[in-house]
Amino acid sequence: MQFTELISTLDGLHRQLSQQAARQADQLLTLRNYLFGFYIVEFEQHGIDRAAYGQQLHKRLSIELQKYSIKGVSDRSLRQYRQFYLTYPQIWQTLSAKFKLPDFELIQKIDVASNANTNQDLPALNPSLLLDRLTYSHFVELLKVDNPLLRRFYEVEALKNNWKVHELNRAITTLLAERTSLSTDKAAVIARIQENQPAGLEDLIRNPYLLEFLGLQEKPEYTENDLEKAIIDNLQDFLLELGRGFCFEARQKRISFGNRHYRIDLVFYHRILKCHVLIDLKIGEFDHADAGQMTVYLNYYKANEMSAGDNPPVGIILCASKDNSLVEYATNGMANEVFVSQYLSELPDKKQLLALIERESHGL
Structure with a gap:
């Protein structure tokens, strides 16, 4: 062996074992967070003094745990761990087998919960694949998806395509499952996630607004123009979705500040x-930048578009998903003039999505 070969060998060994160590550390973090969630649920259901804490349980727990210098135990994180356990009861079998946990009574309890809570209608997916190939950060993204069928789609695609966390996030926030089910060229839609190309936008709002009336036809891919055209073509139904009193005024309303121009997607007047x-x-x-941009729009309308008798304008930001705490901080002090809503597409046919998941999961 040459000296240069020795250096290369040691470098490769270091990289390989470091990656394994990091992966195992993340699996242990996943285990810790999962068990935190389990014990919290157990206390909520069977704790002797649980009534004394009530709605303050997570906040009180966070305060006490931080005294022990434990990281990642904020009020919000503890609620997330609880949700993690309730969403993925089936993971327990893999965790207990992999790490040979000694608490056999605990194992028995969670195995019962796993069998009771697993959705039998979903295509089968080995939970060990999730634990072995997804980090806890992946699970955080998956927990944002309330619908179990849609969540299974993202689980399968994340495994099949080896998505990084930001790729999974982008797939979820741009409604990849809905867009894929509506497209004829499904591979092209999925491929855009890793190519970092702009994804199509074909849905809109309420909190959540469910725009079933758009009736989008199958096309190879969807673009934002398709959405805008569908909204305008179905304006009457859209106004009904918004509620009473909305009168359509403008689309892509341009406002200017010197040589800088901005466009407001939709403008209504509420009678x-x-x-x-x-x-x-x-x-x-x-x-948070979305809230700042909307503030600019609102201030412009206050100064230039209000007529006698008008009340101050209201802004609605319609997005694929939202973090409620970020929304709270970003809009604090804005006099409730900005509302952040979530849009959803027309839900895909369940049988169609099940067939897609079955096909995509083949060979995993």
Whole structure:
């Protein structure tokens, strides 16, 4: 062996074992968070003094655990761990087998919960694949998907395509499952996630607004223009979805500040509230910059578009998903003029999506 070969061998060994160590550490983190969730649920159901804590349980628990210098135990994180356990009871069998946990009574309890809570209608997926190939950060993204069938789609695609966390996030926030089920060229739609190309936007709002009336036809892929055209073509139904009193005024309303120009996606006037309603469409998750942009729009309308008797304008930011705490901080002090809603597409046919998941999971 040459000296240069020795260096290369040791470097490769270091990289390989470091990766394994990091992966095992993440699996142990997943195990810890999962068990935190389990014990929290157990206390909520059977704790002797649980009534004394009530709605303050997670906050009180967070305060006490931080005294022990435990990381990742904020009020919000503890609620997330609880949700993790309730969403993935079937993971327990893999965790107990892999790490040979000694608490056999605990194992028996969770095995019973796993068999009782696993959705039998979903295509089968070996839970050990999830634990072996997804990090806890992947699970955080998956927990954002309330519908078990849609969540299974993202689980399968994340495994099949070796998605990184940001790729999984992008798939969920751009409604990949809905877009794929509506497209004839499904492989092209899925491939865009890793190519980092702009994804199509074919849905809109309520909190959540379910726009079943759009009736999008199958096309190879969907674009944002398809959505805008569908909304305008079905404007009457869209106004009914929004509620009473909305009168359509403008689409892509341009406002200018010197040589800088901005466009407001949709502008309505509410005849009951006597104010303008400005709607801004966002493809992905809500970001604090979205609130700042809407503030600019609202201030412009206050200064230039209000008539005698009008009330101040209202802004609605329509996005694929939102983090409620971020929304709270970003919109604090804005006098409730900005509302962040979530849009959903027309739900895909269940049988069609089941067939797609079965096909995509073949060979995993």
